[in-house]
Structures are given as C-alpha cells and as structure tokens.
Amino acid sequence: MIKVRIPTPLRTLTEGQGEVDLEGKSIAALIDTLESTYPGMKERLCDEQGALRRFVNIYINEEDIRFHQGLETPVEEGDEVSIIPAIAGG
C-alpha cells in the first residue's frame, strides 16, 4: 500500500480524511484510483489535457515528481505521496 496525504482543500472529497492508503504502480495510477474512490479528485489535480495543475505539487517521499518522470513517476510499496497545494490564508 502507498500512503497518500490529502491536503486540507481536497478533504471535502475524502470525507475529511487526511491520509488514504492506495494501490498503484505510478502517480498517474494512484490518481485514477483516487478518482474512482473519491470522484472529482482528478480534475482538482489535473487539467483537461491530463497534466498536473500548476498550483498543485505532488511529492514522493519529499521529492517533487516534476523533477522525476512527472505523473509517470513509479511508486513502490511503502512510499508516501504528498499533495501540496499553495495556501493563501494569513
């Protein structure tokens, strides 16, 4: 299982859960699994072309996937995935 950390703005979709455990071989596969369990998640993370939205970052074990293979970056058992959006409050 891979632990995916859900940021505050997206928790409306996960019934308030801050962490979910999912199966998947890549970030793209995890996003598809997220979408099927929590509909609406994919369009919050990806644009119409399927690319990661530019105000959302995804990290595997604290490494930005943009500096790896983007959405195709593979994930392994025990990895922790964090979704970090910009937050504006002050």
Add this chain to the structure above:
Amino acid sequence: MAFTEEQLVRYSRHIILSEVGGKGQKKIRQAKVLVVGAGGLGAPISLYLAAAGIGTIGLIDGDAVDLTNLQRQIIHHTADIGRPKVLSAQEKIKDLNPDVEVIPYQKLLDAENAIEIFNDYEYVIDGTDNFPTKFLINDASYFAKKPLIHGGILRFDGQLFTIIPDESACYRCVFPKLPPQGVVPSCQEAGVLGALAGLIGTLQATEVLKLILGVGNPLTNRILTYHALQTLFREIAIKKNPSCPLCGLDPTIKTLEMEVQEVCDFDPLETAHKDH
C-alpha cells in the same frame, strides 16, 4: 551608537546567546524589515520583531480592525475595532518597545507601489491572505532582490519557506501559477485556528532573525508544513526550477503585475457532491 544601560538589560537574554551577543543585537537594531499584512501572521511577526529590537519595521495593510479578526490577530484589541490595522499595530509596537521605528502604510500593496516600498527595506515577510498579493510579493521581492519569508495558513495547516532571490527556489518555482478563484478556499470561507497563525507567524519571525544574524541554516529550498491536528511538522525539498516563469532560465515575467485570478473552470462544490 552604543546601547544604553536600559537597552542592555532589555536585550540581555539575546546578548547572552553567543550566536547573538552585542554584535548580533546591533545587527537586529540596524535591520529594516517590511511586514506585508497586519493580520493573523503579521500580528505575531511584528510583535516578536518589535520585542527583538528590530530598528525599522514597515507595516502595510489597507484594512480596518474587524471583530472577526480578534480570534487570531493578537496585536489588535477589542477597543481597536474600526481603526486602521497599521495604526493599531503601530501603537502596540511602540508600547512594547519604543526603540522601534514603525513605518505604517495604510494601503494595499499593488504593482505600482511594491518595488518602491520594498527598496526601503532589507527583508520582506509575507503575512497576506490572498493569492494575487502573495504572487505579487514573490515577484516584487525577486525584482527588488530582497529575501522573502513566505507563509500561508488555512484551517489547521500552515506552510512557510524562505526565498533568497537568485539563490533559492521562489514561490513560482514551486507554484508557477495562481490557482483559479474558488479552488483553494480562503480563511474567511474555510476557517483557521487562531493559534496556528501565531505559530506560523512566529516561525517566520524566527527565520528573518536568523537571516539578520547570519546564524543557522535558512529555511531555503524546503517547505516546512505544520499540521496542527496531527501535531506534525514535515519538510519537503524544493529546488530552483529552470523553467520558473520568474527566476528560471527563460523567464516570461519581466515586469511586475498583479495577476488576476482566473475564474474556476469547474465548480469545486458541485464536484464534491457528485455521486454522493
């Protein structure tokens, strides 16, 4: 100018720290720090900077104190409701430490005034509550070459990091574009735990004091996130993005502009309730 006897006593707990000493306390006294926003983050930032003996604190905010602010904006008191925030804050800072010079700007930061104001300071701290201003502060700090301490809070979570222009990742290296309106809620819409503002703002004040003193490791190239419900601090590595529209190899942002938030291309609330 030497410290007076009273100042030596006032700052004695700093001066006794070998990393600060009289020399460091002088650096603090000579420092000029601009705090953008006199709200949830700006309150603890400016109070701790004032207590520390920062020589000049610029405070910019166009709002007046509102009853809803008092749950977290501890520099403002009940009797201040209706008063301009910068004047309420200036008064508290002066009460706390008359050594500090406060320069209030009772207006909103915009693309026209930002660089001119930033040029009068050595460090900038972001305590604002909206994306267009957060991106404007990032861009203006880059153009004015001023180190910036970024911070943001929402509900029970906060994040912050330090940006040294041309040296470390900027806000746009991490988030190249503003989220469309409505995608990321504001504190007004989603709420925020008051004490969280105190924590993140105090961390921002700590980071600027470290830069002024030149001690420790700055919070650059990493985002510190705090999750109050889990009592969890996490750190995420970031790096300068060669395709950053501001500080990358082929920048597309060459002049300062306040970006307008696009209207959301989907309805987050409708999405949230689909199939439920």
